[in-house]
Amino acid sequence: MAVEIFYDDDADLSIIQGRKVAVIGYGSQGHAHALSLRDSGVEVRIGLPESSKSRSKAEEEGLAVGTPAEVSAWADVIMILAPDTKQREIYAESVAPNLADGDALFFGHGFNIRYGLITPPSNVDVAMVAPKGPGHLVRRQFVDGKGVPCLIAVEQDASGNGQALALSYAKGIGGSRAGVIKTTFKEETETDLFGEQVVLCGGTTALVQAGFETLVNAGYAPEVAYFECLHELKLIVDLLYEGGIARMRYSISDTAEFGDLTRGPRLIDDSVRGEMRKILTEIQDGSFAKEWVSEDEAGRPNFAKLVEQGEQHPIEEVGRKLRGLMSWVDRPITETA
Numbered sequence: 001m002a003v004e005i006f007y008d009d010d011a012d013l014s015i016i017q018g019r020k021v022a023v024i025g026y027g028s029q030g031h032a033h034a035l036s037l038r039d040s041g042v043e044v045r046i047g048l049p050e051s052s053k054s055r056s057k058a059e060e061e062g063l064a065v066g067t068p069a070e071v072s073a074w075a076d077v078i079m080i081l082a083p084d085t086k087q088r089e090i091y092a093e094s095v096a097p098n099l100a101d102g103d104a105l106f107f108g109h110g111f112n113i114r115y116g117l118i119t120p121p122s123n124v125d126v127a128m129v130a131p132k133g134p135g136h137l138v139r140r141q142f143v144d145g146k147g148v149p150c151l152i153a154v155e156q157d158a159s160g161n162g163q164a165l166a167l168s169y170a171k172g173i174g175g176s177r178a179g180v181i182k183t184t185f186k187e188e189t190e191t192d193l194f195g196e197q198v199v200l201c202g203g204t205t206a207l208v209q210a211g212f213e214t215l216v217n218a219g220y221a222p223e224v225a226y227f228e229c230l231h232e233l234k235l236i237v238d239l240l241y242e243g244g245i246a247r248m249r250y251s252i253s254d255t256a257e258f259g260d261l262t263r264g265p266r267l268i269d270d271s272v273r274g275e276m277r278k279i280l281t282e283i284q285d286g287s288f289a290k291e292w293v294s295e296d297e298a299g300r301p302n303f304a305k306l307v308e309q310g311e312q313h314p315i316e317e318v319g320r321k322l323r324g325l326m327s328w329v330d331r332p333i334t335e336t337a
């Protein structure tokens, strides 16, 4: 079945402008949604614990901040943008007791609904607006007059207007400038986890590090290996983004293209494809979710060790030195754009 894609003309901004939106969490996605909704004329309050480090950032932007319970009681649309592993507790303690008939419970990713960690009551809409990009770029694109594509899904349509509300919200953060695709919580959750694990984050970082290590271990300069395996990746990805694989192949030399066509499939061989299927099965059967929730409940010991190992990798040191000499790589991640 063909997917449905919506653009600005399909979405009515006045719907979300007529609601009171609580954004719980003010991190990567939270700040982007809150600031862009506010700039789109929507009344927004931020929900954060009294002790949260993010409070001052939201207050500096002139946003009203309360506890998650306070803003949930005030709002009629509650978007939960705290870390996935914290959402179950936030929902149980602060959101659920403040849900009223006609309220809408929103998510930026379907993890907690898909894996049954949150079960909302039947009298509220349950929907998702999931940008397909990092929050800081969601905000930056909005400020630049562009948008990051979003997925929307309606899990529960108590009001009968859940889809129009989700679409209106997506317009408020710039999503419908780029395209909003209708999906389900199940499809968004499983494809998002697969994408970030196999291609966008896990696959890419492991590929970059392994390529860098192979060159350096063979005696090549780390600086040359850095440019080859990390820096130039952005330039190649820019072409993929602009015109797909064909456009990238048009721009590279025929020598590169022959190497691409003959060596790429040797690297991503049947064993790698088999591992991809295994990772997808772990996502589909809930074992990845169970592992991540248990890791979090145990205080994240493996996560912390792996983060530390990544930070110690030699590619980070050589990268810091080289980027320090590139005056044009200076667009910092900020909370405003």
Ligand SMILES: NC(=O)C1=CN([C@@H]2O[C@H](COP(=O)(O)OP(=O)(O)OC[C@H]3O[C@@H](n4cnc5c(N)ncnc54)[C@H](OP(=O)(O)O)[C@@H]3O)[C@@H](O)[C@H]2O)C=CC1
Binding pocket: 024, 025, 026, 027, 028, 029, 030, 047, 048, 049, 051, 052, 053, 054, 055, 068, 080, 081, 082, 083, 084, 086, 090, 108, 109, 130, 131, 132, 133, 134, 135, 136
């Ligand atoms: N990062 C991204 O770009 C994307 C994320 N998503 C989804 O968006 C959601 C949010 O992720 P992300 O933006 O990365 O989160 P971040 O880790 O960037 O931000 C988390 C925010 O939640 C706050 N927080 C932590 N604990 C609580 C609590 N108990 N109550 C209220 N607020 C709390 C943090 O405050 P403090 O400063 O005090 O820690 C921080 O402001 C997730 O569902 C994620 O899967 C979807 C698409 C992309």
Ligand SMILES: CC[C@](O)(C(C)=O)C(=O)O
Binding pocket: 131, 132, 133, 134, 135, 192, 195, 196, 200, 201
């Ligand atoms: C690719 C990672 C992501 O899914 C995202 C930015 O879309 C995330 O969870 O952060």
Ligand SMILES: [Mg+2]
Binding pocket: 131, 132, 133, 192, 196
């Ligand atoms: Mg994603």
Ligand SMILES: [Mg+2]
Binding pocket: 109, 192, 193, 196
């Ligand atoms: Mg994700």
